[in-house]
Amino acid sequence: MSAVPLLKVNDVSKFYGSRIGCRNVSFDLFPGEVLAIVGESGSGKTTLLSCLSTRLMPTSGIVEYHMRDGQYRDLARMGEAERRFLMRTDWGFVHQNPADGLRMTVSAGANVGERLMAVGDRHYGNIRAAASDWLERVEIGIDRIDDQPRAFSGGMRQRLQIARNLVTNPRLVFMDEPTGGLDVSVQARLLDLVRGLVHDLGLAAIIVTHDLAVARLLSHRMMVMKDGAVIEQGLTDRVLDDPREPYTQLLVSSILQV
Amino acid sequence: MNDLATYNFSYLDEQTKRMIRRAILKAIAIPGYQVPFASREMPMPYGWGTGGVQVTASILGPKDVLKVIDQGADDTTNAVSIRAFFQKVAAVAVTTKTKEATIIQTRHRIPEEGLREGQTLVYQVPIPEPLRFLEPRETETRKMHALEEYGLMHVKLYEDIARNGHIATTYAYPVKVEGRYVMDPSPTPKFDNPKMHMSEALQLFGAGREKRIYAVPPYTEVVSLDFEDHPFEVQKFDKPCALCGAENVYLDEVVLDDKGGRMFVCSDTDHCEDRRDCGHAGHMLARKEAAE
Numbered sequence: 001m002s003a004v005p006l007l008k009v010n011d012v013s014k015f016y017g018s019r020i021g022c023r024n025v026s027f028d029l030f031p032g033e034v035l036a037i038v039g040e041s042g043s044g045k046t047t048l049l050s051c052l053s054t055r056l057m058p059t060s061g062i063v064e065y066h067m068r069d070g071q072y073r074d075l076a077r078m079g080e081a082e083r084r085f086l087m088r089t090d091w092g093f094v095h096q097n098p099a100d101g102l103r104m105t106v107s108a109g110a111n112v113g114e115r116l117m118a119v120g121d122r123h124y125g126n127i128r129a130a131a132s133d134w135l136e137r138v139e140i141g142i143d144r145i146d147d148q149p150r151a152f153s154g155g156m157r158q159r160l161q162i163a164r165n166l167v168t169n170p171r172l173v174f175m176d177e178p179t180g181g182l183d184v185s186v187q188a189r190l191l192d193l194v195r196g197l198v199h200d201l202g203l204a205a206i207i208v209t210h211d212l213a214v215a216r217l218l219s220h221r222m223m224v225m226k227d228g229a230v231i232e233q234g235l236t237d238r239v240l241d242d243p244r245e246p247y248t249q250l251l252v253s254s255i256l257q258v
Numbered sequence: 259m260n261d262l263a264t265y266n267f268s269y270l271d272e273q274t275k276r277m278i279r280r281a282i283l284k285a286i287a288i289p290g291y292q293v294p295f296a297s298r299e300m301p302m303p304y305g306w307g308t309g310g311v312q313v314t315a316s317i318l319g320p321k322d323v324l325k326v327i328d329q330g331a332d333d334t335t336n337a338v339s340i341r342a343f344f345q346k347v348a349a350v351a352v353t354t355k356t357k358e359a360t361i362i363q364t365r366h367r368i369p370e371e372g373l374r375e376g377q378t379l380v381y382q383v384p385i386p387e388p389l390r391f392l393e394p395r396e397t398e399t400r401k402m403h404a405l406e407e408y409g410l411m412h413v414k415l416y417e418d419i420a421r422n423g424h425i426a427t428t429y430a431y432p433v434k435v436e437g438r439y440v441m442d443p444s445p446t447p448k449f450d451n452p453k454m455h456m457s458e459a460l461q462l463f464g465a466g467r468e469k470r471i472y473a474v475p476p477y478t479e480v481v482s483l484d485f486e487d488h489p490f491e492v493q494k495f496d497k498p499c500a501l502c503g504a505e506n507v508y509l510d511e512v513v514l515d516d517k518g519g520r521m522f523v524c525s526d527t528d529h530c531e532d533r534r535d536c537g538h539a540g541h542m543l544a545r546k547e548a549a550e
Contacts, residue, residue, distance in 0.1 A: 081405045103392075103413070110416045117416065118409025124419055124485040146420050 004066060006031045006172060006204050007052070012061030014047050020228040021047035025061070027223065027233065031171065032202045036219035036236065038209060038251070044228035045208045046176060052206060053093055053174045054083050065172075088115050092165030096177035098157035101164070102149045108135065108160055109145040115168045134163040138193060155186035159193065166197065173198075175207045179214055191217050212255055216240055224248050268315040268348035274298055278316040278471070282462060285473035290435030291403070292386050297469040307340060307365060308466025310382035314363045317378060317462070318344065323351045325359035330367035330508065330525035337365070354528050366429070368450040370507050370529040373459035375476060381444045383465040386472060388432045388442040408440050411483055419488055428493065434481045435474055443480075449492045449508045454480040499524045500542035502533035 005028035014021035022044035029035055037045045050056035052063055054075050064072045068090065075083065087093070095101040102111050112131040113121075121127055132142050138159040140152075149157050158178065165173060178194065179187040195218055198205055209215055215222050216236060223233040224245065232245045243249045266272065274296075281295035300308040318324065324344055328337035332354040340363060341352050353359050356369040363380040373379060389399045392410045402410065411432050418426045431448035435441050443454060444463060454461060454474060461474040474480060484490035498505045500521035507529065509522040521542050524530035534543065 080401075084405060084407065106392075106413055106417050107420055109420055110413045113416055114409055114413050117412040118407060122412070122484075122486050124416065125487050127416065128420075 004031075005029060006033075006066050007206075008062075008064040008066075008072065009052065010062045010064070012048070012051055012058045012063060014044075014051050014056060015059045020044070021056075022051065022225070022228045025223075025230055027230075029172075029204055029206065031204050033221065034198055034203075034205045034207065034219045036207045036209060036215035036222040037225060038212060038215050038222055039225035040210060040251075043225040045210075045225055047228075048225070049174055049176055049206065049208045053091070054078075054087070055093075068171075088118055089168045090170050090172065092162075092170045092173040094158075094161055094165055094173065094175040094178050096180045098149065098154070098161045101161045102157060104150050105148060107146045107148055108140065108152070111149060111160060111164050112167050115164065119168065130167060134167050135160075137197070138163045139189075153186075155182055155190060158182065158190060162194065162197070166201070166203075169201070171204060173203055173205045175205060177209055177211075178207065179209070179211065187214075194218060212240065212252065224251065265347045267320070268318045268344065268350075269300075270298065270312065270315045274312075275316040278312055281471045282313065282316065282473065285462070285471050286460070286475050288439070289474055289478050290439030290441040290472060292470040292472045294469055295471050297466045300466065301343075302339075304467040305384060306336060307363070307382035309464030309468075309471070310363050310365070310380050310466075311340060311343070311464075312466060313380050313462050313464035313471060314340075314344065314361060315348075317380075318348055318350060318361060320348070320350065322360045323353050323358055325353050325356065325362045325528075326364075327362065327367060327369070327526075327528075328365045329510070330369075331527045333527065355532075356528050366445050366447075367508070367525060368446060368453045370504075370524070370526045371532075372453075373457060375458045377459040379457075379459050379461045381446075381461065381463045383442070383444040383463045383470070384467070385430075386442055386444075386463065386465040386468050386470040388430075388440050403439060406438070408434075411440055412485070415483060415485065415488075419485070425484065425488055425490070431490075432483050434483060436479050437481075440483070441472060441474075441480075447493065447508055448482065448490075451480070451482045451490070452492065456480075495522065497522055498540060499530060499533075500540040502530045502538045502543070503540040504530070504533055504538070 007029040009027050012025045013023040025048055039045050051058040063075045065075055067073050109128060109131040112134050113127040116127050116130060132145060135145060140156055140159055149160055179190055207218055219236045222236045222239050223230045226247050232248045240252055243252045278295055281293045285293045300311055302308060326337040326341045328334040344350055345352055356371045361378045365382045387399055389410060392414055393399050415425050429447050430442055430445045431451055433441055433443055456477055458476055460476055463472045482490040495509050501523050504524055508525045510525045511520055511522055513520050
């Protein structure tokens with residue numbers, strides 16, 4: 001891990017009118033680091049993720065990103081064209097519902113290839129080769145390359161969504177409940193896959209989840225949110241094995257033991 | 259022509275024509291950009307060329323000579339009625355000769371004969387947005403045009419190749435105008451796309467229902483989108499026109515009887531007649547003459 005943060009978040013707050021989405025969140029994210037944001041429904045996890053990924057504008061506070069040219073840029077001050085370009089090249093966003101992140105009416109190959117075409121790749125053979133390569137890496141059979149994602153199972157769709165996001169070699173990936181709605185065995189394989197990819201590619205990731213097991217498995221560091229504020233943060237193992245805040249203790253003790 | 263008094267010249271009122279002319283000027287200034295305009299109700303249903311008719315009505319002057327074609331033909335319903343309409347409301351001269359016309363309103367063909375400077379080609383457009391079937395949100399497609407995000411257009415071509423082994427889009431084939439805007443050339447066959455490139459004539463596009471006008475000024479670069487390893491190519495016909503023997507023209511299939519008899523003839527009727535007058539004959543014509 002390098003000493004220069006990839007993402008610097010300083011005092012970010014988001015208000016919906018008088019209601020609080022999230023408030024006064026600050027942290028640094030380093031290259032190759034996986035950060036989990038946990039908390040119950042309505043605690044502001046997704047609002048925070050949206051503020052970080054420029055899907056929402058924070059009411060106050062600054063989010064700065066370390067661009068490939070070495071400069072830090074304030075995301076809120078970036079032009080829309082540049083921001084959207086960043087989102088489809090250097091970033092990835094994995095939605096909880098794959099239908100939100102995929103084009104359901106075009107084939108799996110085109111779904112993976114879309115980002116390549118968006119950055120100017122105009123060679124069909126190369127695009128298809130890259131798509132097959134990525135489908136293989138996320139364990140989708142090459143014979144499914146021309147099938148539409150609506151013919152895929154939930155787990156396959158989620159893996160396809162991951163492939164689609166990673167094809168441009170991003171440095172930062174946002175994931176919103178990536179395993180939500182999948183059954184446990186499929187979840188386990190997906191987690192395994194994500195863990196492998198994050199490790200192999202040196203990705204930094206911010207993962208929003210309410211599932212502490214997912215956080216334990218994937219993340220290096222975690223933040224616990226309640227009522228829009230971060231109440232505890234630290235190394236994942238430390239937070240889960242030795243929770244300090246009463247709410248975190250409650251959360252950890254609520255895990256179902258099988 | 260006393261009954262003309264009930265209409266303003268060329269049907270539309272002067273304010274409306276000014277509004278449309280402004281939209282046209284803006285469209286010419288930004289080649290390929292879709293300019294919104296306040297499309298009027300016309301005495302014909304949407305989908306029959308209300309956009310084209312409004313554009314023609316706004317640019318038509320008393321000295322103009324109008325030609326109207328429908329799928330290349332001067333004698334089909336749409337062409338005949340629009341021509342009659344302008345004869346009635348504007349009393350302009352009409353023609354079927356491409357050479358003589360100053361304004362040509364077209365539904366989905368570009369005449370075979372090369373157009374020249376001073377001529378204007380007016381297209382009737384059903385759906386002006388090339389990204390529409392890939393991205394249904396208008397707010398999003400406008401943003402994509404503004405930011406020049408055209409990767410999605412190639413997704414469509416990719417799908418074509420993945421399914422059919424080649425780019426199977428044969429009409430409304432997307433083009434990039436002057437290196438900037440991606441444009442739908444209206445449902446003309448892709449055979450006609452190369453004719454739009456560096457055309458000497460002004461090309462105007464009107465979409466009445468969708469309320470958009472766009473334009474390709476003379477001598478403008480119009481490039482059909484493609485892949486490096488699957489380049490753009492036009493349809494090829496293995497036979498010449500059965501009536502005039504023309505090659506390298508766009509042909510229509512005509513069924514002759516209920517025993518499977520058919521012939522392929524020029525879709526551009528004026529071009530076909532011209533050639534026959536000059537003594538060219540295809541095999542069907544030769545056979546007919548022999549029979550007589």
